Amino acid sequence: MKQAGSPTPAANHVAAGAAEANLNAERAALIALDWGTTSLRAYLFDAAGKVLATRASTAGIMNLPRSAEQGGFDAAFDDTCGPWLEHASALPVIAAGMVGSAQGWMEAPYVDAPASADALVAGIVRVKAACGATLHIVPGVLQRGELPNVMRGEETQIFGALGDDGDDGDSAGTRRRALIGLPGTHAKWAVVQAGRIERFQTFMTGEVFAALREHTILGRTMVTPDRPDTEAFLHGVSIAREKGQAGVLATIFSARTLGLTGQLTREQQPDYLSGLLIGHELAGLEAVLRQQHNSLAGESLRLIGNEALCERYRLALALYGCTQAELVKHATERGLWRVASQAGLVNPAPQAARAG
Amino acid sequence: MKQAGSPTPAANHVAAGAAEANLNAERAALIALDWGTTSLRAYLFDAAGKVLATRASTAGIMNLPRSAEQGGFDAAFDDTCGPWLEHASALPVIAAGMVGSAQGWMEAPYVDAPASADALVAGIVRVKAACGATLHIVPGVLQRGELPNVMRGEETQIFGALGDDGDDGDSAGTRRRALIGLPGTHAKWAVVQAGRIERFQTFMTGEVFAALREHTILGRTMVTPDRPDTEAFLHGVSIAREKGQAGVLATIFSARTLGLTGQLTREQQPDYLSGLLIGHELAGLEAVLRQQHNSLAGESLRLIGNEALCERYRLALALYGCTQAELVKHATERGLWRVASQAGLVNPAPQAARAG
Structure with missing residues (x-):
């Protein structure tokens, strides 16, 4: 753990953080962690649910x-949140994401879908940190069946996206059916109804793209363009949609053959392949929606995630007839706040409770 | 290049090969090369089309x-065929595969599908080796369109599989429609009619399997079983066939989640994933066949390739209602012989010409 007062630049950074934390200490009401496989993000909230730092x-x-055996979780937690805790050691802490997996700090067993925010709260697992703080780890959601699905972290983001105005699960806002997409390494698409995550799908789109790009023949002829090539991307989406019957194992070969025939430059190939994969993801989603007597065309949905990636999905969705895809910002911190409130870790402030 | 008479073990091996070649020298009529990306296989034929070595x-x-700039192609050719040429320097040489690609010894431009054996012969490109021999390089086949497809080497194997009894393209045997599958890194499925490769599809099944296994989260929980697990394989095929609507980007995640829920052991996961991918390949093939008013069910087809892999495809095809999948052996050398004969590189022997 870094020590404030040491002369290294890193420690100076921590010292600066500590000074800032001191200013926020009196107002701080909650520490919230989005703790995934490759990153840890921490939010300091005041009692009204406003992010202070x-x-x-x-x-x-x-x-x-x-x-982990050598205290790796404690070390990471202290490095990141130590300055905050130093000035407000009694702060409640909530955490969501892979930190609750079998490889995490402590396993928070999945709750079954359909899953409400109440079910998440009931599934919270507590772990005592060396510094004295107690982490409240939000469980993930498991959808059982022949093709089981799991999420960890996304369930919290989804409730964050629903709870825009602080409404609880019983309000009209969340009783309606909502389709929520979370693009990324493992993209998720969830149907929420009556305040519960009813069912969801995982598409390994981002990870498959990286594996194809880095570890197959397709990457060998690719050159990263200076800026994303939207035309090549949409070409890929439309091929997947209109000519994708043979499936993604077949269509991806065209990233190479269109190069061989001079129809696609090296710089266009990455975006074309990205469009193919996202196009196939949406085709798969469309097939699942149809089984539920729905369709992407005319659907009004919400997207959570990296803004540039969500913008690509909006373009792709438009080709599937879906022009109402709203990007929801700050879903992660809103979700963490919402679950913490529902768990009684913070007292609902007048502002947050106004719709109650 | 290795020198006969040198005392190294490698040279001794060449010397032994030379002695053997000497025995065959009088009868030898053709050298045929299957020269791909990662391997080179050479066949020495007698005038009746029998493989001598x-x-x-x-x-x-x-x-x-x-x-290549330093004579790499000549070196490989001499290493492999030198002993044969030493005793029969005037032997004609035919070669198929990636040796005719833009990265090969000399580019043999693709001929367009539909492609007959005559078109392959007309597209042969000649390259003079340093040792004095002339290689006749068979071109690949290109199917143009929005999703172009290419093959190099498979076209020769396909004509080898058709020409079982030495029939030429005009016989009844090849006038019939034939569906031919070539499982592998880039699996091909070709429809042959009236002695022409009419159209074909490429599925990157083998390469995608390797990339997913080695370079995604799916591989992390996998353990290679002592022997292939047929049950897990067929489980994957049937999931792809019956529950694969969301597409392969979605179903592959189940290799992980079935592990998380205890429904699939670590040792079962590789075969399950293989079954999923081959199952999706066949689902894609079935969709393409349906557009042509055909179906895998009741189809009589031929398979070319690694015997164990073809056996897996036979099992998978049976789940799609196709129980007549015949493994064609020696398609590569038969195809090389056939194209060489048709090109006049060898005089048709009485046996080979009997059906003419």
Whole structure:
């Protein structure tokens, strides 16, 4: 753990953080952690649910400063939140993400879908940190079946996206059916109804793209363009949508053959492949929605995640007839706040409770 | 290049090969090369099309003993076929595969599908080796369109599989429609009609499996079983067939989640994933066949390739209602012989010409 007062630049940074934390200490009401595989993000909230300060670290659960057996979780937590806790040691702490997996700090067993925010609260697991703080770890959600699905962290973001105005699960706002997409390494698409995560799908789109790009013949002819090529991306999406019957194992070969025939430059190939994969993801989603007598066309949905990636999804969704895809910002911290409130870790402030 | 008479073990091996070659020298009529990306296989034929000797090397075009600029192709050719040529320097040489690609010894431009054996012959490109021999390089086949497809080497195997009894393209045997599958890194499925490769599809099944296994989260929980697990494989095929609507980007995640829920052991996960991918390949093939008013059910087809892999495909095909999948052996050398005969590199022997 870094020591304030040491002359290294890193310690100076911590010292600056401590000074800032001191200013916020009196108002601080909650520390919230979004602790994934490759990163840790921390939020300091006041009693009204306003974010006072944030800290980010690369100390994801697979990237701890030392091994878990040697106190790696404590070290990462102290490095990131120590300055805050120094001035407000009694702060409640909530955490979501892979920190609750079998490889995490302590396993928070999945709750079954359909899952309400109340079920998440009931599934919270507590772990005592060396510094004295108690972490409240939010469980993930498991959808059982022949093709089981799991999420960890996304369940909290989803409730954050629903709870825009602080409404609880019983309000009209969350009784309606909502389709929520979370693009990324493992993209998730969830249907929420009556305040519960009813069912969801995982598409390994981001990770498959990286594996194809880095470790197959497709990457060999690719050159990263100076800026994303939207035309090549949409070309890929439309091929997947209109000519994708043979499936993604077949269509991806065209990233190479369109190069061989001079129809796609090296710089266009990465965005074309990205479009193909996202196009196939949406085709798969469309097939699942149809089984539920729904369709992407005319659907009004919400997206959570990296803004540039969500913008690509909006373009792709438009080709599927879905023009109402709203990007929800700050879903992670809102979700953490919401679950913490529902768990009684913070007293609902007048502002947050106004709709109650 | 290795020198006969040198005292190294490698040279002794060549010397032994030379002695053997000497015995075959009088009867030899053709050298045929299957020269791919990672391997080079050579066949010595007599005038009746019988294989007298074979040699194999890892000197694929991406794995030459030295760079192409430094005579790598000549070196690999001499290493592999030198002993044969020493005793029969006037032997005609035919070669198929990636040796004719832009990265090969000399580019043999693709001929367009539909492609007959005559079109392959017309597209042969000649290259003079340093040793004096002339290689006749068979071109690959290109199917143009929005999703172009290419093959190099498989076109020769396909004509080898058709020409079982030495029939030419005009016989009844090849006028019939035939569906031919070539499982592998880049699996091909070709429809042949009236002695022409009419159209074909490429599925990157083998390469995607390797990339997922080695370079994604799916591989992390996998353990290679002592022997292939047929049950886990067929489980994957049937999931792809019956529950694969969301597409392969979604179903592959179940290799992980079935592990998390205790439904699949670590040792079962590789075969399950293999089954999923091959199952999706066949689902894609089925969708393409349906557009052509055909179906895998009741289809009689031929498979070319690694015997164990073809056996897996036979099991998977049976789940799609296709129980007549015949493994064609020696398609590569038969195809090389057939194209060489048709090109006039060898005089048709009485046996080979009997059906003419």
